[in-house]
Amino acid sequence: LTTRSDTFVIRCYGDITTHPSSLSAKAGCWIEAVVQRTPEFCDPSQPPETEVCSATDSYQFNLKLKLVNRLFGRRFQIVSLRILAPKEL
Numbered sequence: 001l002t003t004r005s006d007t008f009v010i011r012c013y014g015d016i017t018t019h020p021s022s023l024s025a026k027a028g029c030w031i032e033a034v035v036q037r038t039p040e041f042c043d044p045s046q047p048p049e050t051e052v053c054s055a056t057d058s059y060q061f062n063l064k065l066k067l068v069n070r071l072f073g074r075r076f077q078i079v080s081l082r083i084l085a086p087k088e089l
Contacts, residue, residue, distance in 0.1 A: 006037045007079070030084040036077050041069040 015028035039048035043066050052073075054060040061070050 005039060008035045008037070009033070010035055011084070030086070030089060031081060032084050033081045034079040036079050038075045038077060040075045041066075042072040042075055043068045044075075 010033045011030065012033070013028065013030050015025035017023075017025050041048065041050070046066060046069055050065060050069075051062045052065060052069075053062060
């Protein structure tokens with residue numbers, strides 16, 4: 001097995017109200033992000049080929065893997081970000 005890049009499309013919505021118990025929003029925004037997971041770890045001092053877990057037990061992490069790489073894994077990059085119009089939902 002080899003590490004690879006994956007691309008994801010993430011859509012998010014956020015709004016603001018005048019009061020926490022209010023059900024009507026004063027303003028809202030939809031955004032779309034294209035995010036790519038790269039083969040590189042968050043701490044690039046370890047090569048991408050470094051095994052993440054045991055070959056026989058995927059729940060057992062490689063003890064040589066640095067803590068930041070164990071917690072956060074591979075690096076993510078935002079490829080594009082755009083605000084969506086309501087008609088695009």
